Amino acid sequence: MQFQVEELRRGTWLDEEDERLTTFVNLMGERRWDDLAKASGLRRSGKSCRLRWLNYLRPNLKHGNISVEEENIIHQLHERWGNKWSKIARRLPGRTDNEIKNYWRSHLRKKTQIQQDNTHNQLEDAKEDLLLFQNADHTSAQRSYNYENYHGWSVEDSGGTECNSIDAFEFSLASSPYATRMSDWISDLSNDQSQINYQDECNSIDSSFCFLDWTPDDGLIWDCSAGSLWDMN
DNA sequence: AAACATCTCAACCGCACCTAA
DNA sequence: CTTAGGTGCGGTTGAGATGTT
Incomplete structure (x- = not known):
């Protein structure tokens, strides 16, 4: 007896795949991605499902252009932490590590050079x-x-x-x-x-990124009026 | 208008780490 | 303690879009 191993789909996600994935994540939660992939009937790997969800389908994601404030944060955090994209992404609600990484490569790296x-x-x-x-x-x-x-x-x-x-x-x-x-x-x-000091105005309508945030692990505060990071350590 | 170059970004890959059995 | 499966992360790829000659 021979088992037919069903080939996994790769490449761009279709709308119906997105819908199905969203339905099953809502049902099963954001974990056990392999199980979720099987249960959903999507011919995708659990890893692929997880990536699609985290980088594209997850609620509260921002899909627009990176604002000046966000760019400043990325620039300064990259100077401080290097290519720690996920760490940097945690400072930018609604942005993914992948997005920030791509943005850095296509915009900021060139600027810095x-x-x-x-x-x-x-x-x-x-x-x-x-x-x-x-x-x-x-x-x-x-x-x-x-x-x-x-x-x-x-x-x-x-x-x-x-x-x-x-x-x-x-x-x-x-x-x-x-x-x-x-x-x-x-x-x-x-x-x-x-200290690269940005003088760009910080009066954007979308001020959600001009947050004052101090967490014990890194002791950083983003000062929106100065457009720079303060190290409280 | 066509050919070529460059850019962008979603998706994939491989590795390291975590966790449960 | 060991092992296998799951997860997170950073690097890389490639298709499509856009710009240039």
């Missing part, structure tokens, strides 16, 4: 400017500096002493008006890198 490239170019320009400045100002100590990475500066004076803070760098420059402007500008740039 451009931002980093711009920063790098600006710093390269600054190097050139500073060399010109040094050549023109012989009263200043001979100094060299290097761009260490996009988060910070490393400054080296002629005696080989290295200092890593922007304050030290500013102090190290001569106090001519040009040098002052240069150091102010570099200071701003450094602040921009250490």
Whole structure:
């Protein structure tokens, strides 16, 4: 006697499959997906049913565009946690990890790269400017500096002493008006890198994402007026 | 208008972890 | 303690949509 193993369906879900899945999830709850898949008669794996439900059919899901506020949250949480999509998704009610992951890949990753490239170019320009400045100002100590990475500066004076803070760098420059402007500008740039500060207005009609939320596990508060995260730890 | 390139996003895959027997 | 099935997660794929030449 031979058993005919019924082939599982794959690919895009049909409307009637969605309806059937919804009916059976309401009957059986969001668990035992393999059992649910069999009971429903859907020729889908339990895993596929679970994914379809969680990412598409579940109530209270948002299917629209990601708002500016949501984008800011994603950006900042990704800086903090990296590719912890499910963790980030928990901060954005109605959004799924899959959605956030896709959004990051198609929008924010590119933006971040451009931002980093711009920063790098600006710093390269600054190097050139500073060399010109040094050549023109012989009263200043001979100094060299290097761009260490996009988060910070490393400054080296002629005696080989290295200092890593922007304050030290500013102090190290001569106090001519040009040098002052240069150091102010570099200071701003450094602040921009250490905390990306979005100034986008936070007066959206959909304010459900401008939530103040502090949970003991990560101690983060989203400050909608400032458009940034506060770390309460 | 057609061909090609790029983007988007739903769905799949594989692995790690959890849990119950 | 071991094992098998279920679940969650991050990475990847591929079809369709959209943009560009």
